[in-house]
Amino acid sequence: MTEAETTPVTVTRRPARQLLAASVGNAVEWYDWYAYTFLATYIAAQVFPAGTGNSLVPLLSTFAVFAVGFFMRPVGGLLMGAVADRHGRRAALTVTILLMGGSSLLVGLTPTYDAAGILAPVVLVTARLLQGLSVGGEFAASTTFLVESAGPGRRGLFSSFQYVSTTLGQLAASGVAAALVGGLGERQMEGWGWRVPFVLGAVLSLVGFWIRRGAQETLRRPAGGEAGTRRPGLFDALRHHPRASLLIGGITAGGTLAYYTWTSYLPTYAELNAGVGKADALLAGTLSLGFFALLQPVGGLLSDRYGRKPPLLFFGIGFALLGVPLLRSVDSFGSLLLAQCAGMVLLTGFTSVSAAVNAEIFPARVRAAGIGFPYSLTVALFGGTAPYVGTLFTQAGHPGLFPWYVSALCLVSATVYLRLPETAHRELER
Structure with a gap:
């Protein structure tokens, strides 16, 4: 079209x-x-x-x-x-x-x-x-x-x-x-x-x-209606844009694991591995989530000015280097809150721009389905399993492996970010 x-x-x-x-x-x-x-x-x-x-x-x-x-x-x-x-x-x-x-x-x-x-x-x-x-x-x-x-x-x-x-x-x-x-x-x-x-x-x-x-409505319609224009099929995005679909998975893997670890699992991790009380762990989680919400528009504005790759690399390399020290530093309410807030700053490099990056990868005709399936599949595989993998490491007697798992996957995503084309200042295809 x-x-x-x-x-x-x-x-x-x-x-x-x-x-x-x-x-x-x-x-x-x-x-x-x-x-x-x-x-x-x-x-x-x-x-x-x-x-x-x-x-x-x-x-x-x-x-x-x-x-x-x-x-x-x-x-x-x-x-x-x-x-x-x-x-x-x-x-x-x-x-x-x-x-x-x-x-x-x-x-x-x-x-x-x-x-x-x-x-x-x-x-x-x-x-x-x-x-x-x-x-x-x-x-x-x-x-x-x-x-x-x-x-x-x-x-x-x-x-x-x-x-x-x-x-x-x-x-x-x-x-x-x-x-x-x-x-x-x-x-x-x-x-x-x-x-x-x-x-x-x-x-x-x-x-x-x-x-x-x-x-x-933001979807453009063909002039004169939809007659004669084939609507996109269910798997058109996967069939015609396989590289973009794989990119969504690579972009998301480290981010979703870090997100669910820091926003959902970290209070439990602190209870199981550092002896932090349940009430203190939940309070730290709540305070850090409020801080995280305030950071998002700041990250989005910075990405509009300086591009999508710098914040993504800030997140990926930051977590690869600091994920293990941050998780291992947790031994009290104060250290838990500090680790959570520091992680939220790094995580903002991913969360504040990922939606824009995903949308800028696909053409308008298959944009929603192109994003939806590979993104949700990656979240299910890595984000949704984060608490279970963390608990599994703890039950197996190796709780120290989980921070390395988080850092390793963030490093994998960082290599994907390095090869991404910069899309912030391109015209969005409609």
Whole structure:
């Protein structure tokens, strides 16, 4: 399709509304996703029967369902990315947020095992599959939408809000869960309290849906309609742009491992390997996440001025050199907070620009699906498994290997960044 054959779409007339539509919806998506993690112990006790003589069976089953959600993310990235490429970014964004709202409500209404027997875990598994589908599709659609909505020289800034909103969603889920646990008794939490965050998530999804409905479409349509123009197939991005698909994996591998290690697993790592108390570990994690959210627009603005490669190399080489010393330095609340904040500064080099880099690699016609599948697959393989790999090293008696694993994968990604073409100042293909 040539430039002459397209009808231009103005995407900067309401940039604040565009940014709000993507960010609010993304925050709600991640609120729903993380609420499950924070309330896993309560869900386990109500939905899964305890094994004879083994009280860990319910919790293990609940985390197995968590893993199932990660498995569905690449499928969601592919399917919802295809929807975004065929029917528009706004259409995909409204589908993903309604899907997340419905699946969140389903978790909140899941019957107990005592009331419904085997139907209870079946309902929960179904809800978690739908959540994974939604989250995988959300990144593909919202990344594309954010970058295409940005004005000249602002793609990095707009893309940084992907992780601003993700972090705010995580903090909101943590805050709501903590408030309920602190305000309700254990009996009330086990009876009905654990359901409240999911019902609230469903309501918030409707708010996000309303905001997104008023957003402006960023996908250009062929002049005179779509007649005679073949819509992109499900696997067109993989088939016609295999190198770009592999690049997405290489760009993401180290970043997603470092992200999940620093934002999700580090408090547990500090508890298991450094004797830091649970309350102190969670407080350090919360404070560092707030700091991390504030850093993202700064990183995005710097990348718009100086390019995408410098922050990516800052992240990759920084973690390769400092990942092991930072993790090994953790032995108290103060050292944990310092290590987390230092890691967040390095991590910003990846998170604040990755959405822009991903979008700038693919042509508009297959951009969303091209990003969605390889990105979500890499996250499932490396990011989603970070807590499990870390715990596995600890159980095997080799906790010191995990920091080396993080640093090694960041070094691999750094070699990819070295060979990347600079895309910050190129015109974005539409």
